[in-house]
Amino acid sequence: MGDEANPQTHSPHVNPSGTRPRSHAAFHQALQVIPGGVNSPVRAYGSVGGQPPFITRGAGGHIWDVDGNEYIDHVCSWGPLILGHVDPDVRAAVEAALHNGFSFGAPTEQETVLARLIVDAVPSIEKIRLVSSGTEATMSAIRLARGYTQRDTVVKFEGCYHGHVDALLVDAGSGAATLGRPSSAGIPQDFVEHTAVLPYNDVDALESLFETRGENIACVIVEPVAGNMGVIPPTDGFLQRLRSLTHEYSSLLVFDEVITGFRLARGGAQERFGIRPDLTTLGKTIGGGFPVGAYGGTAEIMDHVAPDGEVYQAGTLSGNPIAVTAGLATLKKLFETDGYSRLESLAERLATGLKKAAEHSGVATTHARVGSMLCMFFSSGPVNNFADASRSDTGRFERYHQGMLKRGIYLAPSQFEATFVSTAHTEEDIDRTIQAAEESLKEIR
DSSP states (O other): GGGGGGGGGGOOOOOOTTOHHHHHHHHHOOOOOOOGSSSSGGGOTTOOOOOOOOEEEBBEEEEETTTEEEESSSSSGGGTOTTTTTTTTHHHHHHHHHHHSSSSSSHHHHHHHHHHHHHOTTTTTTTTEESSSHHHHHHHHHHHHHHHHHHOOEEEEEEEOOOOOOOOOEOOOOOSSSEEESSSSTTTTHHTTEEEEETTOHHHHHHHHHHHHHGEEEEEEEEEBOOOOOOOOOTHHHHHHHHHHHHHTTTTEEOOOOOTTSSSSTTTHHHHHOOOOSSEEEEEGGTTSHHHHHHEHHHHHHTTTTTTSBBBBOOOOOOHHHHHHHHHHHHHHHHHHHHHHHHHHHHHHHHHHHHHHHHHHHHOEEEEEEEEEEEESSSSSSSSSHHHTTTSHHHHHHHHHHHHHHHHHESSSSTTSOOOTTTTTOOOHHHHHHHHHHHHHHHHH
């Protein structure tokens, strides 16, 4: 395959005209049979204009579209591909597993091995249940929290996304602490009447809510590092106060680590910030690119899950042997090669370079990085919550995104998504991304 087998040895090649006729045709065909032409809304490129490239393959830190254009990939399948595309060790493990069967709907020893690896890595988890998606994990964790506490109210934070669970797909109303209202058609108001929504990083609002309704709160669910309104780290003391308040009122603290789990550290964001939640939801990285999810916590809480307890949850493809195999191979390699040091180094190099590029261009930006998750907001001033993030200049981001794409840099098509690096990216990839950013920013200033 020559250079294609080692994509980092040359610059990504993109059609200078910026046209993608085969992708355009593929999108037209998709629109006829798939709502919006995509199977997840943001992929339609609605917030950045144009139409999405249709991807045909990936290798290392690069991907190719159906028109033959090559890109440095900073989406990484929205986070799971922490080792890059088609890692040879993960691929070999999956190919071997495929010979034994695709799915059994029965227990396998590999499920226990993966569960043990997770339990050993994350101190807050003593038992874990594997499911098939992050949405399924958060839905199950919320049901378990309500069943365990015998309470109804769930607290979430504006801008944190926990999958398309009815009770969590809500917007905040006016004021600091309000009942939610559905943010999607098809969700009755009754389904979200027990969901309270607060501003992220707002300790005062949190304390006020617990003072008035603490006895009814089953749990607080939070992304310990917000990754669905851009990347927003917790402010000093926020997670610590969450932990102390939930403990004081006998509510459960649920960390949604679907994005951050095994990406920010071996023990996830909870290791990085020194907080031990009651329940944790996982996904993405623990499947190595295959559909997977999980939720876990103390044995006392998890023993309330059927068949041991009264909280029912089941799934035909839960613990799928191929996904489990890919996850095991990914995590083992990440741990054994000290992948976190490499991720930290690459991400710091990228973050520093992007900040300098923005300064040179004179474009107002605010930068955030936690581990290998980054975001450049097109706004000035700090970004600590959804209201801050919403003040970003999305029109300027649209032009920036288009400039990066035509230079062979594949970014998430939204101002409010994270930029990722993988261990497969090279220093050359990072430097080319920075160079493309400097050129793109100068175009839009």
